[in-house]
Amino acid sequence: MSDFDQLADYVFKGNAAAVRELTQKMVNAGGNPMEIISMGLLVGMDIVTPKFKAGDMYVPEVMMSAKALSEGMKIVKPLLVGEDIGVTKTIIIGTVAGDLHDIGKNLVVMIMESGGFNVIDLGVDVSPERFVAAIIEYDAKIVGLSALLTTTMLNMKATIDLIKEEGLRDAVKILVGGAPVSQSFADDIGADGYCADAMSAKEMATAILN
Ligand code: B1M
Numbered sequence: 001m002s003d004f005d006q007l008a009d010y011v012f013k014g015n016a017a018a019v020r021e022l023t024q025k026m027v028n029a030g031g032n033p034m035e036i037i038s039m040g041l042l043v044g045m046d047i048v049t050p051k052f053k054a055g056d057m058y059v060p061e062v063m064m065s066a067k068a069l070s071e072g073m074k075i076v077k078p079l080l081v082g083e084d085i086g087v088t089k090t091i092i093i094g095t096v097a098g099d100l101h102d103i104g105k106n107l108v109v110m111i112m113e114s115g116g117f118n119v120i121d122l123g124v125d126v127s128p129e130r131f132v133a134a135i136i137e138y139d140a141k142i143v144g145l146s147a148l149l150t151t152t153m154l155n156m157k158a159t160i161d162l163i164k165e166e167g168l169r170d171a172v173k174i175l176v177g178g179a180p181v182s183q184s185f186a187d188d189i190g191a192d193g194y195c196a197d198a199m200s201a202k203e204m205a206t207a208i209l210n
Pocket residue numbers: 059093098099100101102103104105107108143144145146147148149150151175176177178179180195196197198199201
């Protein structure tokens with residue numbers, strides 16, 4: 001098995017320590033950082049995606065794979081200054097005001113990062129004003145809103161309303177997700193897309209930005 005295939009396999013199996021060790025070994029041996037990402041680390045995640053969708057892998061396993069991938073990315077990212085791996089594609093994400101749930105949102109962040117996006121994670125209990133300030137500060141093209149409570153999902157609408165009021169609605173695409181959220185709710189509040197899970201969030205963001 002080549003080092004690339006081995007690296008992909010370690011990511012797929014969620015073996016963070018092995019990913020760290022092999023990525024470092026490949027970098028030390030003069031490996032091309034772009035190739036380490038595209039032919040190794042991301043290939044591992046590409047094995048995970050369809051398995052998760054088919055129900056052959058579960059959330060904890062996907063999180064382990066995403067964590068393993070991010071350990072490898074930590075080693076190669078600093079070597080990529082000036083290279084185009086899409087990290088200039090900035091996405092802002094946060095759990096809306098009043099809501100402290102972040103497990104799903106964190107999974108979305110990891111999967112998005114595995115897709116080469118630069119993710120600005122605003123955390124939990126994020127006010128509409130904070131989202132607006134971040135859109136301006138980071139010149140983001142996509143905003144992701146997460147909510148897990150039927151009460152706080154109303155703050156998704158408040159956030160979108162403020163983005164409109166501030167004249168930023170045409171500048172960003174707004175994706176929403178979280179257990180109580182649905183396509184019809186997303187349509188009602190004027191979001192651009194509903195993401196049932198982290199994988200569909202990555203796919204939607206990729207489609208929007210490419
Ligand atoms: Co909370 N909680 N909780 N809780 N909690 C729920 C949501 C609940 C359904 C449990 C229940 O009663 N059956 C219920 C809500 C009921 C309702 O609103 N109708 C509930 C409640 C009531 C509460 C409290 C009010 C309890 C209390 O204090 N009385 C309280 C509220 C605190 C607050 O937020 N202000 C509370 C607190 C907590 C804990 C702190 C204990 C903990 C959160 C820990 C944490 O997140 N750090 C917690 C947990 C763990 C849950 C459950 C059990 C699990 C949620 C979870 O992590 N799921 C949950 C029950 C449930 O959902 N079955 C529950 C796993 C996660 C991977 O899935 O978040 O859906 P999910 O994310 C998915 C997709 O939805 C999507 O992708 C993710 C990955 O595939 N997605 C996005 C999510 N966000 C996205 C954003 C995107 C795209 C996709 O942007 C682009």
